[in-house]
Amino acid sequence: MKNCPNCGAQLADDALFCGECGTKLDAVTETVQNDATEAKETVTSAASTVEESVSASAASAASDVNATASAASDGVKSAASSAVQSLKNAASSDKKIAGFPAKIVIPAIAGVAVLVIAILLIVILGGGGYKKPLKKMVSFLNSRSNDYYEVYGLMSPSFDLKAQKEIQKLAEKYGDKDEVEDAFDMSDMMEDVYDEFEDEYGKNWKISYKITDIDELSNKELKSYKETLKSNAESCEFMADYYEEDTEFYGEELSKKEAKEVSQVYKDLQKAYKSAEVTKGYELELELTIKGKDDEDTEDKTLKVYKVNGEWVLGDSFF
Numbered sequence: 001m002k003n004c005p006n007c008g009a010q011l012a013d014d015a016l017f018c019g020e021c022g023t024k025l026d027a028v029t030e031t032v033q034n035d036a037t038e039a040k041e042t043v044t045s046a047a048s049t050v051e052e053s054v055s056a057s058a059a060s061a062a063s064d065v066n067a068t069a070s071a072a073s074d075g076v077k078s079a080a081s082s083a084v085q086s087l088k089n090a091a092s093s094d095k096k097i098a099g100f101p102a103k104i105v106i107p108a109i110a111g112v113a114v115l116v117i118a119i120l121l122i123v124i125l126g127g128g129g130y131k132k133p134l135k136k137m138v139s140f141l142n143s144r145s146n147d148y149y150e151v152y153g154l155m156s157p158s159f160d161l162k163a164q165k166e167i168q169k170l171a172e173k174y175g176d177k178d179e180v181e182d183a184f185d186m187s188d189m190m191e192d193v194y195d196e197f198e199d200e201y202g203k204n205w206k207i208s209y210k211i212t213d214i215d216e217l218s219n220k221e222l223k224s225y226k227e228t229l230k231s232n233a234e235s236c237e238f239m240a241d242y243y244e245e246d247t248e249f250y251g252e253e254l255s256k257k258e259a260k261e262v263s264q265v266y267k268d269l270q271k272a273y274k275s276a277e278v279t280k281g282y283e284l285e286l287e288l289t290i291k292g293k294d295d296e297d298t299e300d301k302t303l304k305v306y307k308v309n310g311e312w313v314l315g316d317s318f319f
Contacts, residue, residue, distance in 0.1 A: 134286075167265055170261065174249055200295060204293060225278055232273045234270075237270045243262045247259045249262060279310075285300065
């Protein structure tokens, strides 16, 4: 016995027509085979287009990483769009593939295709994230920004930056205005840095860099940085205990409720530091140049970057 590919009715093995719907079995078989071949060719062509785009992007990466990322993104997205559109066109027809309606089979294939394309984009565009803090730091300095929290966030995990902002809010709420301003206004410090650069190199100075070598940090080196984070946790524990016993906060006396609020911020920060995960790190060898109208200097510098809770931070001071 065999089944009619059109309506599913059971038929004799030698039946040429379906007794239920009248479909000619030889014609349907041929159509199914042709449709299956056509669908396979469509998917294969789409996969080939994606592979060619990725290969071309990988080749150009050796000369320009940023341009490669952009080109790869556009190429893969274009291939993805073409592939998915081909699949949609096939799905909208009344064709069948291996006896099943195309509108059922094609979405399943399309789902796999989209997943593969998403993985390709992550692989192509996700690399080099460890360089971002360095790039942002140089951009920060060249823009003459006075936002100290911006640079603080490049050298500290995001949970630390969040806690520092919370402490500042509490200081502005409960502390002496003048003491708070002196403690948190870092604009003068940044202006001093920029003035020194201008005195040495002249106006319109600019910092540039070239990465000359990259070494992945060993597990021992990552463990050492983890110990530094644990030391920060101990400092936070000390501050949390301090505000549970002493209520003076930026020149003002706190109530027990207010002191508890400040102490809790440090307790939360302590927990964050103790549970922080350091999963990767690199040591970057840099050729750092500061150039202005009056002078120019180039020096070699070593900088370490660490991946903490999935985010890259500078492990060494840039200055």
